[in-house]
Amino acid sequence: MTTAMVFADSHAHLDFPDYQGEWEQIFLAAQQAGVGYVTTVGTRLAGAETLCAMASRFPNLYATVGVHPHHAKEEPITVEEILAHCDHPKVVAIGESGLDFHYDFSPRPQQEANFRAHIRAAHIADLPLIVHTREAEEATRAILDDEGIPGRGGVIHCFTGTKEMAEWALARGFHLSFSGVLTFRTAQPLREIAAQVPLDRILIETDSPYLAPVPFRGKRNVPAHVVYVARTLAECRQTPLSEIASATTENYKRLFRIDSHPVPEGSKAPLPSATLAYTIGNSLYLNVTRGCTLRCRYCPKWQDEPLVHHYDLTLHRNPTAAELIAAMGEVGGYDEVVFCGFGEPTLRLAVILDVAADIKRRGGKRVRLNTDGLANLVHRRDVTPAFCGLIDAVSVSLTAQDQTTYDRLCQPALAGSYQGVLDFLRVVQAHVPHVTATAIDGAEGVDIAACRKIAEVLGVHFRVRLLNRLG
Ligand code: SF4
Ligand SMILES: [Zn+2]
Known part of the structure; x- marks a missing residue:
């Protein structure tokens, strides 16, 4: 159905145990379903090398370096520790990082300290930032404004926030990434926000293995399902699916500078x-x-x-x-x-x-x-x-x-x-x-x-x- 359309899953976690022994098939299945690009997002610094090695296996798989706010208490990190992983040619962003005051798995001061370190690292490495924010909009905005928005911008991932948050983020050059949540029956307010976001600022994602879209809700999610997020986006914006596919994929490539990463599998691209x-x-x-x-x-x-x-x-x-x-x-x-x-x-x-x-x-x-x-x-x-x-x-x-x-x-x-x-x-x-x-x-x-x-x-x-x- 989507042979001509190419989608990009801006946020998945292919290294999670849910995919043990299977992640390669899952990535290839996504490619067959038209999902041409996947970014597998870091949640632990200890896993950064694994992610880079995974990304090196396939030309259209990219990695990021970061510690999820849930893990801030086990991995309090410094700017230098993040930067140590950023020179890998398949690393396209810093994150995910941010604040999660819904679960509060890590003490808030530790989440904040880690978040600041990621923002500084994004400035220094000149990479975009992937932001996770849940029930912490005000604190997220305050820290980002205090540290300054990195020159390459970034994305508020799995956007489920308020209209104010959307406006604040867009005014600062951020992209908003929509996940399977957009397809949920109760998500009408979110669909209304998604309908208003400029098309050149939207990304789509699965957040696999979580947040499977309707009709897979509750099951293990996979990057191939990002097409369902795109469909819902097309419906709520009354835009042809092909337009959603090409715009979100273009946005993905621009934000992560994909064409600057034409890296042969498993090797470092030589610099002239x-x-x-x-x-x-x-x-x-x-x-x-x-x-x-x-x-x-x-x-x-x-x-x-x-x-x-x-x-x-x-x-x-x-x-x-x-x-x-x-x-x-x-x-x-x-x-x-x-x-x-x-x-x-x-x-x-x-x-x-x-x-x-x-x-x-x-x-x-x-x-x-x-x-x-x-x-x-x-x-x-x-x-x-x-x-x-x-x-x-x-x-x-x-x-x-x-x-x-x-x-x-x-x-x-x-x-x-x-x-x-x-x-x-x-x-x-x-x-x-x-x-x-x-x-x-x-x-x-x-x-x-x-x-x-x-x-x-x-x-x-x-x-x-x-x-x-x-x-
Ligand atoms: S913005 Fe340009 S001129 Fe200014 S410090 Fe950076 S590289 Fe130098
Ligand atoms: Zn995530």
Whole structure:
């Protein structure tokens, strides 16, 4: 019936014991039923490697990394622990995470702490966030607003919330994902909400093995059943099923950046070395990460053609230290090697320190770090002593003379970012010989003289950059 239609189940749990020994058949059966894509969602960090291995078995199966709020008490996690799993090429999102005040299986403060860690990890890894929220709308909104919505957005999974929650989430760029609950006889209010959501923000899911749709209610659910959710959606929106299928699948692919993950089964897609290391003048630049906690208005990353000079620095995943070292080649001939690129290098602190040590070993003349100055804020400790002897110069984007201008231009995800940059400039001088603060001439509202004055008072050099010139 649906040969031409392709559906995407945005949320299933194929690693659950309900499918033991069977999950592969179940995935293949879903594909036969027209469910071309499935995301199997993490609920335990301990299971992250299993999920990645499962996703590596099939091209159209993807994984996520997260700890369900139910498990927050057994697995209190840090941002670093989440990030440790995010470089796998089949990992397309962080989550599921959030708050469940219906069951309260974990103490609320622990759920909240875990939720915050996931949001921060989504900012840093530049991945979308999968949010679970049950009877906790207000607290969910407060925490997300406090931490800032990750740059890649996310999805409120198994949406069963209020109209207010739907509006709040849509206004912040979230997608809403509807599950088998939509088919339940009593779910008329939910169907009314679903009828109003813009078509380009809707996902569908099964939440398998739970929440089987009518007519399978109460039975074990499987991804193939997502077609029944799509049908109900088509009915309540009075839209042809084919349109629902193509829109929700397009939304799925866009949110999870599926076309950026053309990964051969079981292997890591190689990253082109031209994207990892590139030259400007006699300097060698290294592209370390795609993530950052800012969303600068002038950043080329968010433009249609993300080019720096003529290099396309789009990274589909974060490179390892070994990949960067291989891409650099001989370093002795360059005036300097610079950590830079379309993201914030210090988010990958261990990687840049490894690479810097290698550059020094191989006779590199000078190592420079271009940074947003937020390393200490992100890592919640002073990381600058680790730069000693490895980093010779840092250029820090001061950007603006005051917080209001900074916030407008950089749209920071983390509270206290501007103050964080000033503090960083103060402490980094003890460990790095050459420290420069920079600001962009021509950026709206920036007072270059006032920025220069701040640099003087802090005792660092100052350099003016030109608008639309990075690197
Ligand atoms: S300019 Fe740098 S810090 Fe700002 S959004 Fe772009 S990558 Fe992030
Ligand atoms: Zn789930």
